[in-house]
Amino acid sequence: MEGFFGLALNIILTIYLVIDSKKHGKNPILWGILGFIFGLIALGIYLIKTDRKVIGWIVTILSIIGYLALILIVGLAILFAVVGFS
Template sequence: MEGLFGLVLNIILTIYLVIDSRKHGKSPVLWGILGFIFGLIALGIYLIKTNRKVIGWIITILSIIGYLVLLLIILLGAALILGGGFS
C-alpha cells in the first residue's frame, strides 16, 4: 500500500512538472523524468529554479530530512537484525 502511494505521488508530481515547465520555458521531458525518479526533491529544485524559492527550499529540505530519517531507520533495523539485538 505504501509503495502504491509513493508511485501515485510521483506520477502526480511528474504530471505537474511537465505541465508547469512549459509555462516557464523549461524542458518538460527533463522535469518529467526528474519528477518521476526523484519526486519531492525534484519538485523543490524546480520551484527554486522558477523563482518560488521559499516553498522550494522548504520542500527540498524536508524531503532530504525525510530520506535521511528513512535511511537511518533502515540502517538501525539492519544493525539490529545482523547484530542479534541488544546484548
C-alpha cells in the same frame, strides 16, 4: 500499499512538472523524468529554479531530511537484525 502511495505521488509530481514547466519555458521532458525519478527533491529544485524560492527550499530541505531519516531507520533495522536486540 505504501509502495503504491509513493508511485502515485511520483506520477502526480511528474504530471505537475510537465504541465507547469511548459508555462515557465523549461524543458517538460527533462522535468518529467527528474520528477518521476527523484520526486520531491526535483519538485523543490524546480520551484527554486522558477523563482518560488521559499517554498522550494522548504520542500527540498524537508525531503532531504525525510530521505536521511529513512536511511537511518533502515540502517538501524539492519543493525538490530544482524547484532540482535540484546
